[in-house]
Amino acid sequence: MFGIYLKRELSRRKKAALVIAMGLALGIALVITVNSVSAGMQQAQEKVLKSLYGLGTDMTVTKAQTAPSGNASDRPKFDFDAKSSGSKEQSSDRVMTQGGQTLKSSLVTEVAAQKGVSSAVGSLSLNVVKVNGSFTQGKAKSSTSNSQGGPGGQGGGTGAPQVQGGGASFDVNSYSVAGVDVSHQELGPLATSKITTGKTFTAAQSSSKVAVLSKSYAKENKYKVGSTLKISGKKYKVIGIATPDSSESTTDVYLPLKQAQTLGDAKNKVTTIYVKATDSKQIATVKTTIQKNISGTTVTTSADLADTVSGSLSTASNLATNVGKWLSIAVLVAAFLVAALLTSSAVSRRVREFGTLKALGWPSRKVTRQVVGESIVNGLLGGALGIALGLGAAYTVTAISPKLTAELGSTGGNGGGMGGPGGGPGGQAASAAKNTIDIALSAPVSVTTIALAVGLAVTGGLIAGAMGGWRASRMRPADALRSVS
Template identity: 80%
Template sequence: MFGICLKRELGRRKKAALVIALGLALGIALVITVNSVSAGMTQAQDKVLESLYGLGTDMTVTKARAAPTSGSSGGPDFTFDAQSSGSSTQSSDRVMTQGGQTLKSALVARVAAQKGVESAVGALSLNVTGVDGSFTQGKAQSSSGTGNSGGQGRPGGGTSTGQPQVRGGGADFNVNSYSVVGVDVVHQDLGPLSPMKITSGRTFTSSQTGAKAAVVGKSYAKEKKYKVGSTFKISGTRFTVIGIATPDSSESDTDVFVPLKAAQTLGDAKNQVTTVYVRATGSQQITAVKKEITADISGTTVTTSADLASTVSGSLSTASSLATSVGKWLSVAVLVAAFLVAALLTSSTVSRRVREFGTLKALGWPSGNVTRQVVGESMVNGLIGGALGIALGVGAAYTVTAISPKLTAQLGGTGGAGGMGGGPGRQAAQNTTEIALSAPVSLTTIALAVGLAVTGGLIAGAMGGWRASRMRPADALRSVS
C-alpha cells in the first residue's frame, strides 16, 4: 500500500518533485565542485612544495650562517701561477658549504632521539665554482723614434729610446658554478634525493658510503652531456656518473648528488652536515616536534612544510584562498538555501493535500502512516536531486580538469638557512612555477553528496510530515465544496 501510494503521488506531482530535486541538485553540485577544486589546489601546492623538500620530509633543521668577520668577504678566492712564460693553462675549483652553518653529524642522532620523530638523516650542501682557462703573458717592447738633426734629443740629433711597454697577453677563462649535495646512501628514502626518480642507470647502494660515484640531475647532465659512465673532476677528485635523476615535480636546484662522506671530504667538513631532514611519527606531531627541537637544540632553525606553504604566492595562492574560504562559504549558503526551499515546497504541497490526508485518516490511516508517506516522497526527491547533483558536480570537476587552467606560484624565502630543500642559495631564491589545475573527485566527496541528498530529503520530509500529522479528518470535510 505504501509503495503504491508513493509511486502514484510522485507521478501526479512531477513538476513539484522536479523543482525540489533540482534545488537540491544545484546545492550538491556546487559542494562537489568546490571540494574537488579545493583538493586540486592542495595537490598543486604540494607539487610546488615538493621542489623545496623531499617526499616524506616533515621538517628540516638548519643553522643560520654567521656574518663574515672583519676584513673577510666570505666569497671564493682563487690563486693562479701566472709567472711562467708563454701560454699557461690554469684550473681551480673552489668548494664551499652552502645553506647555513655546518652542524655536527652527531646532531642527527640527537634529533632522531626526540619524542615524536620517526627518523632523521643529514645532508651536506656544497657550492662548487670552477675556473678553467689560460693566461698568456705579454712581451715587453721598447718604443723608438728618429729625432731631427740639431733637435733637443741627443747632441747632433739621432735616435731616442722611450720606456719599455708590455704588448700582447691576456686571459681566457670559463667559470662553472654548480651545486653538490652529499646524501646518506643508507637512508635514501628521506632527504634531498628522495623526490628524485632515477631515469637512467641506478642510485647508490648502502655500501657506497664513501665511493667516488655521483648521481647527476637531468638538466645538468644534458648541459654537460654526461651519461652513465661519464667521469668528471671536483677539486681534483674524479667521480663516475652512475645514474641520471629527474625530479618528480618542478625542477631540482641540485646538480650533483654524491655520498655524504665524499661530500664532507670535498668541503673539508669532516663529520659535519648543513641540513637535518626529519620525519615525524604523524602529521599531528609536527608542531610538537618543532617546539621540542627548537627548545632542546639552541641556535637552530626548524622549518616545516607549513612554513614553506606560507611563502607560496601568485595566482595559485589567490585561487586556493578563494576555494577554501569564499567557495566553501558560498557552497554552504547555497546548500542551506536549497534545503529551506525543499522544506518549504514540501510543506506547501502538504497544505494543498488537505482533502487527501484527511480522507486517509477518516479511512483509518494513523498519523504515523501519513508522516511516513510524506517523508518517503521527500526522500525520493532528495535521492533524485542527489543523483542529478553528483552528475552535475562530477561533470563540472572533469571540465576543470580537461581545461586545466594554468596557475603560477612564486616561491619566496622562509627566512631560514637553507629552507627545507638543503640546496645552495635556495632560501634566498624566488622562482615562479607554472602548475596545471585539476579537480579530482574522491569517493569521500561522492559519499558527502549522498549524505547531503539524504539529509535534504529528511529535512523536507520532517517539516511536511509534521504538518501532515496535525491534520484532522474534519479538515477534509470542510474542504469539500
C-alpha cells in the same frame, strides 16, 4: 500500496519534483566542486613541499647563518696564470657550503636520540662555482714617427711600443652538490628522486668517488652513466641518473657524504639534519624537544615551510578554503530551504487529497510517511543530478589544468629550512628572495565526497519532507470539505 501511491503522485507532479531536485542538485554540485578543487589545492601544496624536503621527512635541523665578519676569505677567489698562452684553457672551482652554518656530524646521533624521533640523517649542501676560459696575450708593436729635427732640417725616430690585441674569455657556471648518507637514503635530498638510469649508491661506497646526477643536469652537460665528472681537480664516476619525483628539485649532483665533506673542506660536518618523527601527530612536540635540548639550532617543520608558500596557489587555496566553502554552505542551505518551502506549498495545494485520505481512515503518521517518501525520492534524484554536475565540473577543471604559481620564500631568514641544496629555503633559494614554481591544478573526486553528496541529498529530502509532513499531519477531514467549491 505505499510504493504504488508514491510512483503515481511523483508522475503526476513531474515539474514540481524536477524543480525541487534541480535546486538540491545545484547546491550538491557546488559542494562537490569546491571539495574536489580544495583536494587539488592540497595535492598541489604537497607537491611543492615534496620538492623542498625528503619523502618521509617531518622536520629539519639547521643552524642560522651568522652575519658577515667583513673577512674577504669567504668570498669566491680564483687564481689564474696570466702569462699562459691563449692555446691553453684554464679552469678553477670554488666550493662553498650552502644553507647556513655547518653542524657537527655527532649532532645527528644526538638528534636521533631525542624522544619522539624515529630516525635522523645528516646531509651537506655545497655550491660549486666553476670558472673556465683562456687568456690571449697581446703583442707589442712599435710605431715609426716623424718629427722635425733641429734647425738643419728633419729627422726620424721610433715611438714607444704599444700592446695590441689580447684579453680574456671566461665562462662562469654554478651548480649544487648534496652529500648523501649512503647508509640511510630513505631520508635526505636523494629521497625525493628516483633512479631512472644506472644505480644509486651502496653502503660500501661511503668513501668511493662516485656520483649520481639529476636528469636535467646530466642532459644539459651531456653526462651519462660511466662518464667522469671533475670537481675541483677530483674525478668522480657517474653511476646513476636521478629523476626527481617533483620536477622542481634543483639539486644537480649527489655525492657520498664523506666525499662531499672532503670536497667542501668540512670534515665531520653537515648543514642539514633530516628528521622523521615516530608519530606525525607529535611533530610540534618533537620540534620543541629538539630546540630545548640542542641549543643554537633551528628546527623547521613542513607546516613552517607551508607558511612561506605564496603566489596564486596560496591565494586560490585561501579562496577555496574560506570563500568557496562558505559559499557552498550558503547555497546548500538555500537549496534545502527552497526545497522545504516548495514541498510545503505542494502539500497546501493537496488539502482535498490528504483530507479525503484521513476521512477514509489514514492516520497522520501514514500521511506524513507519504510526504517524506516523496521528498526523499526528490532528494535522491537531486543528489544524482548534483553528482553528475559536480563530476562534470571537476573533470573540466582537471582537463583544463590551470597553472598556479607558488612562490617559496625563506623561513624567517634563518638560513636554514627544509630541503637541503637548492631545493628551498635551506638551499640555493636561501640566497634569493623567492623561488617560483608552476603547478598544474587538478580536481580529484574522492569516494568520501560522493558519500557526502548522497548524505546531503537524503538530508535535503528529509528536511523538506519533515516540513511538508508536519503541514500534512495537521490537516483535518473537514479541511477537504471546505476546499470543495
